[in-house]
Amino acid sequence: MSFFKKLKTGLTKTRAQFTKGLDAIIPGRTVDDELLEELEDLLITSDFGLDTSVSIIAETRERFRSVKGNEAEAFREVLKEVVRDRLLAVNVPEAEIDKPPRVILVVGVNGVGKTTTIGKMAAHYTGQGKKVLLAAGDTFRAAAVEQLQEWGRRSNCPVVSQGANADSASVIYDAHGASIARGMDILLADTAGRLHTKSHLMDELKKIKRVLGQQDLNSPHEVLMVLDATTGQNAISQVKHFHKDMELTGLVVTKLDGTAKGGVLVSLSEQFALPIKFIGVGEGIDDLKPFDPVQFADALF
Numbered sequence: 001m002s003f004f005k006k007l008k009t010g011l012t013k014t015r016a017q018f019t020k021g022l023d024a025i026i027p028g029r030t031v032d033d034e035l036l037e038e039l040e041d042l043l044i045t046s047d048f049g050l051d052t053s054v055s056i057i058a059e060t061r062e063r064f065r066s067v068k069g070n071e072a073e074a075f076r077e078v079l080k081e082v083v084r085d086r087l088l089a090v091n092v093p094e095a096e097i098d099k100p101p102r103v104i105l106v107v108g109v110n111g112v113g114k115t116t117t118i119g120k121m122a123a124h125y126t127g128q129g130k131k132v133l134l135a136a137g138d139t140f141r142a143a144a145v146e147q148l149q150e151w152g153r154r155s156n157c158p159v160v161s162q163g164a165n166a167d168s169a170s171v172i173y174d175a176h177g178a179s180i181a182r183g184m185d186i187l188l189a190d191t192a193g194r195l196h197t198k199s200h201l202m203d204e205l206k207k208i209k210r211v212l213g214q215q216d217l218n219s220p221h222e223v224l225m226v227l228d229a230t231t232g233q234n235a236i237s238q239v240k241h242f243h244k245d246m247e248l249t250g251l252v253v254t255k256l257d258g259t260a261k262g263g264v265l266v267s268l269s270e271q272f273a274l275p276i277k278f279i280g281v282g283e284g285i286d287d288l289k290p291f292d293p294v295q296f297a298d299a300l301f
Helices: 003-010 012-025 033-045 050-064 072-090 114-127 144-155 168-181 199-213 234-246 264-272 293-300
Strands: 102-107 132-135 186-189 222-228 250-254 276-280 288-290
Touching: 003 012, 003 293, 012 033, 012 293, 033 050, 033 072, 050 072, 050 264, 072 264, 072 293, 102 114, 102 168, 102 199, 114 132, 114 144, 114 186, 114 250, 114 276, 114 288, 132 144, 132 168, 168 186, 168 199, 199 234, 222 234, 222 276, 234 264, 250 264, 264 276
Parallel strands: 102 186, 102 222, 132 186, 222 250, 250 276
Antiparallel strands: 276 288
16 A cells, blocks of 8 residues: 555544535535635534634635636645645755764653664665664663564664663763764664653753764754654643754654644644654554655645
8 A cells, every 4th residue: 555545544543534525515615715615614613723723714815816716626725735735845855964863862752662773764765765764762761672673674674772760861872982983873872751740851862962963063963853643732831842842843743643633733733843854654664754845744634
């Protein structure tokens, strides 16, 4: 099955609410204030968020002025274009780096599946012919190191670890040095899940970031936050705090197949001007792929 088909299938719950809502609202209607209000409400209940929903409808209405006729079906197409274009606007390509490895620090709250996500990212990059090293920086969660080592075996990537309760910054520092010495293309660094409200745990992440900069002033090149799509708008407050402390460069949204709240992806990208780097729509090793705004809009609508 192609990833687009998986994405379309994965968005079934979101589409059941959003697209069926469109189908219930639009046929046979003309574009008026009542219709716009109903569409705005639909976006909000599909987890696009209040501000994003209002803004999207306003822009769609403005663009629609240049469309001949006043049929709601045409408005629907313009709405799809607006959603797509807003995602494209922040979906910037990876910046070039002066020298490898590209260091990607992966963060997030407890239970979002960071370690699994890193394993799938590793498989994606090795599939591109990249040499990838994994850093087992989650030293607090039971079996996290073993879990990452298993993903290393599955994706054919070496793993640097120091066992449970080791200092996370030390592990990642050593892994960085090893990745430089071995001529790796990418270092993927796992970290322990933490609540954004725990300042001492956020300070530990800042320490990891400082330590990485000691061997390469530009490191980490990316700080990606993993989010569970099923949390919906709760993800907004998570990103807000992590972004303030860690200057995130992108987001990874998983479990889109398990929720009707897929619209939160648009809300997140819009509110923080952060690109969605990867999305996950299943449990398989190939079910995490780089985000494609055009595919997403097509699958959503």
